[in-house]
Amino acid sequence: MTREKLRIGLFGYGCVGQGLHDVLNSSKGFKADIVKICVKDHRKKRRIDMSNFTYDKDEILNDPSINLVVELIDDADEAFRIVTTAMKNGKNVVTANKMMVAKHFKELVEMQGKYKVSLLYEASAGASIPIIRNLEEYYDNELLHSLRGILNGTTNYILTKMYNEGIPYAEALKEAQEKGFAESDPTLDVDGWDAKFKLCIITGHAYGLFLNPDEVFHYGIRAISKFDIQYAKEKGFKIKLVPYVGKTNENTITSFVLPRFISADKYLYNVDNEYNGVITEAAFADKQFFSGKGAGGHATGSAVLSDISANSYGYRYEYKKFQQGTVSNYTRNHKLEVYLRYKDEKDRELFGFEEVSEYFSGKFFKYVIGVINLERLYALREQLGQMDVFIVNTGRKTDPPTPPSEG
């Protein structure tokens, strides 16, 4: 197979852009020219010569000598304009922008066919962990029961801090912000949006459904209190933010993002700080676990480089599960056992517990453990932020039709 000579136009020179530059410069096996780097901020001092930069995106998008656009900017709307224009202009694209891919997934898949170009985005989910490529290539013919994991480094860093050092959420968040693991507006991370976007991308390659992220329930860690950590510790659990997607029957899947109790004998228990981890359960390969750094310029940059390299070999996603079309339905009619910490009985009633296995009432907080329906959680999604509650998936099996893999 012959390798195409790559002339790259790069958008963005932040943490990941610079990480990519480092990785590319150190790579022995592979040379690609970064012809031009498009950035936004005229005043920012850059660590390489200013002749490398432009402030005009058309200098890259309209340059016929550039055959690959690498998009690493923050702004998802602008990223979408850049990526789609590049594709229309016949350029292949590599991106790490999960929000952009998740929000326009179907359109971006169709455009690849229409304009006969390749769009790769391995770095958009799980950073250094090659999960998308493995789902696309390796689990091609496997009956995948479910996939779950830790996909957001920011919340995992905060939860690790809270657990290890007994500090409150606000303090752990502040530390994460100071260390550059959290944005000044942490909403996307701590409320579970980021994990959801990644989950939706994974779902496209795991099951062939390109879901609208608005259809998927997400809940983050903003409301976690010391009582929740205390409860978890007493029971031998850690709390992790765990996106889940899995089959409810032959042709139907469900998915959601929820905090989850993790016991010490589980793979995810030792996935701490900015690390990510993914567990797949499949009919024949059985349980598999991948773990690696989920954040940081170099880890993400190495995933971007892997896409750039694959591109030079002519690689493109085939969307094999979509082609197969085995899974055609998405449902939120799915039972979950959850821990609900709350204050007000009126709040609890809203959740419509179908079964209750434990109930506790104390001076500082109350909790209930029981079975609820995901559909109900979804219906409450706008109100949850206003209630003094915290929800954790126990991960325990409910009655069928929950698949065995949810155990």
Add this chain to the structure above:
Amino acid sequence: MTREKLRIGLFGYGCVGQGLHDVLNSSKGFKADIVKICVKDHRKKRRIDMSNFTYDKDEILNDPSINLVVELIDDADEAFRIVTTAMKNGKNVVTANKMMVAKHFKELVEMQGKYKVSLLYEASAGASIPIIRNLEEYYDNELLHSLRGILNGTTNYILTKMYNEGIPYAEALKEAQEKGFAESDPTLDVDGWDAKFKLCIITGHAYGLFLNPDEVFHYGIRAISKFDIQYAKEKGFKIKLVPYVGKTNENTITSFVLPRFISADKYLYNVDNEYNGVITEAAFADKQFFSGKGAGGHATGSAVLSDISANSYGYRYEYKKFQQGTVSNYTRNHKLEVYLRYKDEKDRELFGFEEVSEYFSGKFFKYVIGVINLERLYALREQLGQMDVFIVNTGRKTDPPTPPSEG
């Protein structure tokens, strides 16, 4: 990309062959015809109709309508004859035979080029874990410091039994044999041959060197005693059989198979029973961990199916690291800190300890912990089986030039 219609000739219908048959029958996304199955034993009753079988290998090898040979027999020499004849006849081949691939690695790589056919063998190392494909595709441009892991399910099952139930080696081995995890002659597994063959295959894709397995030091678990387990438990370790390959400098690698102490905070600690696990350490992606079932018909069959499917898309290994040629030297001049349990001081002297950090002498056994050279271990390889000793890699750093990844 168009998919080629596959007409498969299958060699072997044991555990993995039947596993593959199950996996193939359950796969929704992919149809391939098994045209004929070649087996050896005329008298054995088969679970499917006898019209599927032949005892004459030429019925497959000389059938021009068969475009893929899947080789899943035990006998490495016969496997080599089948695989090379198939390749010469222009057929693509999928195999799970690690001994065959490791012993003839270079020749098999050259034949793929010469006869323009593809040979895939993902199932030969780590069974269900897609390690070869990831090394080939994903770590293509990464500066890989090292790779280590648990690659032999039989020894891991035995070590898990001994640790959890306090039973002696002979009893654990017997149980493994009864459960089908160990052969009646367990030599290949318990003496570390199997792990070494897998390590050599991995080395080809991780660093581009096709080593003669005879050049690589291996040592197994046959000599382990209750004293070694007791020592490990007191220190909070488990003992695992861990093949290692890593850089000693820019263009040189070393490799070996040795038991290793694993502390509870390490990924490999929880890889028990027939599970396998692989840790990679790389310059930019940092530490990554893959785990999954390392044995069993269905787990191995699913890796074989993944190769069959990749084949239908025209996939072949590019041997990218070999093409890059960055690593050109192999050395055994490498310092290791080991635990040596022994009886006779004369035996100990043979190891030429360069530094000793601990020494213990008791009624039932003695041990010493110190630094030795891998070259010396290799020189002793024929005598080790006759000595009353057991060797465990502590995994602790020695002085440079050992790379930091060996820590």
